Amino acid sequence: MIGVIGAMQIEIDGLKEKVENSQTVTVSGIDFVTGTIHGTDVVLAVCGMGKVFAAVCAQTMILKFQVDALITTGVAGNLSEKLGIKSVAVASSVVQHDMDLTPVGYAQGELGGINLVNIPCDKKLVSIVEHCVKAMGVNYQVGTIATGDQFINKLEQKRFITGHFQAIAAEMEGGSIGQTCYINHVPFVIIRAISDDADGSAPEDFPAFANEAAAISIEIVLDVLKEY
Template sequence: MIGIIGAMGVEIQSLVQMLENRETVTLSGIEYAKGTIHNREVVLAVCGIGKVFAAVCAQTMILKFAPDVIINTGVAGTLTESLTIGDIAVSENVAQHDMDTTALGDPAGFLSGINIIKIPADGKTRQLLVDCIKQLGVNYRTGTICSGDQFLASQEVKDRIVKNFGAIAGEMEGGAIGQVCFINNVKFCVLRAISDRADGSGAENYFEFLEQAAQTAVNVIDRFIKMSGE
């Protein structure tokens, strides 16, 4: 089974509409829609914005539905000149840029308890997603995707995240989903279409290109589901 999590309805609503034999259940205020797409079992959820909602959703999905892999899809701000609006970032790993115990001598982003900074995504899942992106002819990069409970709209913050983590994109959920998957030994990957520049122009770009970028990500996921069953 493939688990797919988006923070907002616009990020997965097209996939929900594709579901056949759909069944829904609401747990902790989050609706999970289970069914098939291209004859593959899929469970979809809109988690809500931010790391706490994302973690609750991922943990519940794992315990209730036991997916083989979870993909976090949606939109993100670019942190590299090689990605612009409409392009796609795919995670080699994820990190949380707002995790900060540097005052205790830890490096930025250090996750106490699992004692790492960057959580590795599943390589096989990433490669299949990349193959799908190539087939669609969309520009992409793979690398670190950083998460934090902050909409990135400052060049100063953007520069700090790039300096500390070498990240290619920033958003608000993937790092938490990656951490939950890591501690549960579940494969995961984050795929994000670029909706804004994550600098002073971020808000304007975000609302203008949100739906367009989200649909680009959906197109990749749709192809991924189909190809994963071949």
């Protein structure tokens, strides 16, 4: 069983349409849609925005639906010179840019308890995703995706995140889904199509391009499910 999480309806609806024998179970206000896509057992959910919703959703997929792997799909703000709107960022690792225990001796972004800054994605999943994105002919980059409970739209925020973590894209769920998977030993990967440049134009670009970007990420997930 593969779990697929998106924060917003537009990031998951295109997948829900493809589910055969679908059934819905609601837990903690989140609808979990089970069934098959391309013969693969899946559970899909729109978790809501931010790290808490994302962690609740991931933990529920792991405990209630016993997922073998978790894919996060959706949109992100661009932090890389190699990417632009509608390019794709594939996470090799995730960080939480708003995690700050530096006053008590930790590194920036270090997760107390597991003492990691970067949580690595599953290498096999990353290589399947990369293979699918390449085959689509879309511009893409593999690297660190940074997560925090902030919509990034200022140069100083971008500088902070790229300076500390060399991240290629910013979003609001991947890091907490990654942490949840890590502590439960579940393989995961994050796929994000760029909806905005995480700068002053982001508040206008995000609503203008989010639908199209979300659809690109969904196409990749469909190909990954075929190959998995």
